[in-house]
Amino acid sequence: MTALKLLSAAILGVAISAPALAAGYPEKPVTVVVPFPAGGASDTTARVTTQKMQESLGQPIVVENKPGANGSLGAGQVAKAKPDGYTLIVGSIGVYAINPALYKSLPYDPTKDFDLLTVAVRTPNVLVANPSFPANNVQELVAYLKKNPEKVTFASSGAGSSDHLTAALFWQKTGTTGVHVPYKGGAPAITDLIGGHAEVSFQNLGAVSNHIKAGKLKLLAITSDKRNSAFPDTPTMKEAGVEGVEVYSWQAVAAPKGLPADVKGKLEQSLTAALNSPDVKGKFSDIGFEVVASTSGQFSEFLGQEINRWKNVVETGKITADQ
Amino acid sequence: MSYVLQKKDFWAGALYIALGAAAFWIGRDYPMGSSVRMGAGYFPAVLSVALVLIGFASVARSFFQEGEAVGAIAWKPLLLIVGATALFGVLLQTLGLAVALIVLVLVSAAASQHFRIELKASIGLVLLVAFCALVFVKGLGVPLPLLGSWFGE
Amino acid sequence: METLSNLWLGLETALSFWNLVYCMIGVFLGTAIGVLPGLGPVATIAMLLPVTFGLPPVSALIMLAGIYYGAQYGGSTTAILVNLPGESSSVVTALDGYQMARQGKAGTALATAAIGSFFAGTVATILLAIFAPPLADLALRFGPAEYFSLMVLGLVASIVLAHGSLLHAFGMIILGLLLGLIGTDVNSGTTRFTFGLPQMADGIGFVVVAMGVFGIGEIIGNLENESTRTVMLKSVTGLMPTRDDLKRIAAPILRGTALGSMLGILPGGGAMLASFAAYTLEKKVSKTPERFGKGAIEGVAGPESANNAGAQTSFIPMLTLGIPSNPVMALMIGAMIMQGIQPGPSVMTEQPVLFWGLIVSMWIGNLFLLVLNLPLIGLWVRMISVPYHFLYPAILVFCAIGVFSLNNATFDVYLMAIFGFLGYVFRKLDCEPAPMLLGFILGPMMEEHLRRAMLISKGDATVFLSRPISATMLILALVLLATVLAPVVRRKREEAFQEEG
Structure with missing residues (x-):
């Protein structure tokens, strides 16, 4: 086979030239699978982080977009990949926590098929409304919803998206109802919200902060545990009187189950260093992301809580997204 | 009769009927919903029935109208x-x-x-x-x- | 006055040496990759995105914009030369452009596309500079009801695309609509017609269907008559449009530019309607509509101008509101975020250098496109005079790799093979694939907007008539349908009278 290999290499005119590094991982380029199209939040997280990681790992990192089926297509492929540290995944809360709560059959089990590495970044959701919407704060909204049950339209970036489930959680905690209007992604939902075709929505802070500043959207509350420095006058959900709607959208890194200990250690080290470097932190904070850089232990504990919580929301709200 | 079986219109109609019927069959369990909340099955049902009807029209036309033969398949x-x-x-x-x-x-x-x-x-x-x-x-x-x-x- | 000083700022930015270089590289790369069959603008930008990360933000966006219209134009080139539309908007270019190529007028068709695109790009850039903010507000007036009515209008217009039997036009549109439903239903999350395959959960890609039905179907069809049609092309009759050609394309270019500029602004899929709205318009106003589909130069000039004008004005919602109107704009927004710029209404005020530099560079990019492509026409024409039995395996290679690169999945290659088979069947049965492709594009959007409109109106169907923009479009659709059906009805009546008499 070596002869064949050489021959093909010669035909292709491709010189395989790996920089001579000390023995050990990584000896060749690392592939990071993003189970969403290029340009989205997971893609941005992966590209910003890996650009920095290349420096410490000394090998190029290739970001590969494998979109499909709410991220479960790419995640399923990574789950089946060889656990040698050359295939990683950067996925969202949807891939790790919501899909398992929502779908009966998934091509992967995030708690069993992955070696969880780190929760890289997170961003809170915000409750926004069209400026002409009558309610100006959370209490007014709750009162308005109670007076007009099944009337107010809540835009979301899709059936079973994190903002859909946040809205469902909000209804459950406040004993209200609304009309869920799903869109194909966050952008068209925000567009219709600005245009006044839909009334209220939970959106990622980073996606709407400019619209809020420009006065195109009205900010009612933020779902983080503390107020946000960019909007210091906006109360958290808890301050506004609604308990238990503390929600973040997060992006995390994992590898197929069974990484060798030294590879795992090296990856964790490189990830933490990259995420905590000032320029990476700055880039993330510019787009409303907060670096978490949790340890793998913290990640798996957190993941367990998240899956349970969304399972509850899905069951209580009788939310279905597949047959 | 054998002449009809050579016509393009006949086979195009047969194709529409087959695809429309298949779509209707696969989509038969999709929820129809109401006019406010149209279900996932509403559009597929309407479209597949329409396709079958057009298929029958095409087949019917092949009986009544002059038409080209399909010709040899490459x-x-x-x-x-x-x-x-x-x-x-x-x-x-x-x-x-x-x-x-x-x-x-x-x-x-x-x-x-x-x-x-x-x-x-x-x-x-x-x-x-x-x-x-x-x-x-x-x-x-x-x-x-x-x-x-x-x-x- | 403010516009002038802004444009001056833009000129300074865009004309700086390095930005000119990046603009040129972008246009060149975009064209070079866009002419490979199967690689449309989205795939090209997605692949080249990482290349721009190292550049300063303005240069990166200028280069990406260059890649965008380069790839767009490259897609039209393959549509004309080898009947391979790389994206939805070049489907209609393929209709008459490819017929022109077969008649030995590939050079004229390509030059028409280049000239039309340049003119449209220039006008649209000026529009963008002067009217961007008010136009963006217009885009926001389009809610689900308006989009649904627009899609209905588009669907009726797609009947005009067919030049054969009206019955088959209807059949193929409905088949396209059904194919478009494959995948996850946006409104409920239910997966439909996926046969349980996760690869189909997001539906079938447009490029997969287009490459299969047009590309592979065409290859098999050509091989069928190989002995009688060994010479694919008649002798090439001159590369540039004649004075007579220029006279004939002037009005279509103007009309196409106007239509494209307007539709391009709408974020919900307006831009992709632009090129075939222009085709429909040209066929309707033409005194000789029977020439369409057989190599009418107006059928290239109108849609190509509309296409490029729409491509420029689709930047308006992206730049002024931070709203991506198509997948390409979504990638541009991703690129901005990577550069640390938060897209949104504040870009214009906080990043004037970026905003105006990008706008001016668009015009410069269009100029590069013209300068680059007019001389290349001779090369392309020579390329397709390569004997067909050498050419088609290479086309197949690029189709296969291009389709693979969409999702990095071999599954799409298999799907393309299936659609190639279907494409040949359609050819044998005189079922035209163009209306099917348009149904395929419009179907899911139409359903999505209808159901959303009904959800928001709480089931009140009168919203489509009570909202003025929506009502206007439905009336237009009705009028158009009447003009399409009238000749058929009249003919039937005449036949009936003849039988009686």
Whole structure:
């Protein structure tokens, strides 16, 4: 086979030239699978982080977009990949926590098929409304919803998206109802919200902060545990009187189950260093992301809580997204 | 009757009916919903019924109207071209891009009457493979395996 | 006055040496990759995105914009030369452009496309500079009801695309609509017609269907008659449009530019309607509509101008509101975020250098496109005079790799093979694929907007008539349908009278 290999290499005119590094991982380029199209939040997280990681790992990192089926297509492929540290995944809360709560059959089990590495970044959701919407704060909204049950339209970036489930959680905690209007992604939902075709929505802070500043959207509350420095006058959900709607959208890194200990250690080290470097932190904070850089232990504990919580929301709200 | 069976309209109608009926059958369990909350089954049901109706209209027309005959099917190009494309997909994962491309070109080229193995064409083939490897794999970073899993990559 | 000083700022930015270089590289790369069959603008930008990360933000966006219209134009080139539309908007270019190529007028068709695109790009850039903010507000007036009515209008217009039997036009549109439903239903999350395959959960890609039905179907069809049609092309009759040609394309270019500029602004899929709205318009106003589909130069000039004008004005919602109107704009927004710029209404005020530099560079990019492509026409024409039995295996290679690169999945290659088979069947049965492709594009959007409109109106169907923009479009659709059906009805009546008499 070596002869064949050489021959093909010669035909292709491709010189395989790996920089001579000390023995050990990584000896060749690392592939990071993003189970969403290029340009989205997971893609941005992966590209910003890996650009920095290349420096410490000394090998190029290739970001590969494998979109499909709410991220479960790419995640399923990574789950089946060889656990040698050359295939990683950067996925969202949807891939790790919501899909398992929502779908009966998934091509992967995030708690069993992955070696969880780190929760890289997170961003809170915000409750926004069209400026002409009558309610100006959370209490007014709750009162308005109670007076007009099944009337107010809540835009979301899709059936079973994190903002859909946040809205469902909000209804459950406040004993209200609304009309869920799903869109194909966050952008068209925000567009219709600005245009006044839909009334209220939970959106990622980073996606709407400019619209809020420009006065195109009205900010009612933020779902983080503390107020946000960019909007210091906006109360958290808890301050506004609604308990238990503390929600973040997060992006995390994992590898197929069974990484060798030294590879795992090296990856964790490189990830933490990259995420905590000032320029990476700055880039993330510019787009409303907060670096978490949790340890793998913290990640798996957190993941367990998240899956349970969304399972509850899905069951209580009788939310279905597949047959 | 045999004349009708040669007509394009007849077979086009049959195709519409078959596809429409299949779509209706597959979509029969999708929820219809109400006019406020239209279910996932509403559009498929309406469209598949419409397709079947158009199919019947086309079949009916073939009985009453003059029409062209379908004519001979070009089985050789059809099978070789479609087959070569599918084969490319299979070989890409197992034997890698280089082999898959060579097979794709040779099998598809065999569909032509002018196909013969000659030096000029072979050089062209090697250049084409090299071009694809350089531009797509190296230049654009498309994750195509140059050598597939059978080479132990 | 403010516009002038802004444009001056833009000129300074765009004309700086390095930005000119990046603009040129972008246009060149975009064209070079866009002419490979199967690689449309989205795939090209997605692949080249990482290349721009190292550049300063303005240069990166200028280069990406260059890649965008380069790839767009490259897609039209393959549509004309080898009947391979790389994206939805070049489907209609393929209709008459490819017929022109077969008649030996590939050079004229390509030059028409280049000239039309340049003119449209220039006008649209000026529009963008002067009217961007008010136009963006217009886009926001389009809610689900308006989009639904727009899609209905588009669907009726797609009947005009067919030049054969009206019955088959309807059949193929409905088949396209059904194919478009494959995948996850946006409104409920239910997966439909996926046969349980996760690869189909997001539906079938447009490029997969287009490459299969047009590209592979065409190859098999050509091989069928190989002995009688060994010479694919008649002798090439001159590369540049004649004075007579220029006279004939002037009005279509103007109309196409106007239509494209307007539709391009709408974020919900307006831009992709632009090119075939222009085709429909040209066929309707033409005194000789029977020439369409057989190599009418107006059928290239109108849609190509509309296409490029729409491509420019689709930047308006992206730049002024941070709203991506198509997948390409979504990638541009991703690129901005990577550069640390938060897209949104504040870009214009906080990043004037970026905003105006990008706008001016668009015009410069269009100029590069013209300068680059007019001389290349001779090369392209020579390329397709390569004997067909050498050419088609290479086309197949690029189709296969291009389709693979969409999702990096071999599954799409298999799907393309299936659609190639279907494409040949359609050819044998005189079922035209163009209306099917348009149904395929419009179907899911139409359903999505209808259901959303009904959800928001709480089931009140009168919203489509009570909202003025929506009502206007439905009336237009009705009028158009009447003009399409009238000749058929009249003919039937005449036949009936003849039988009686």
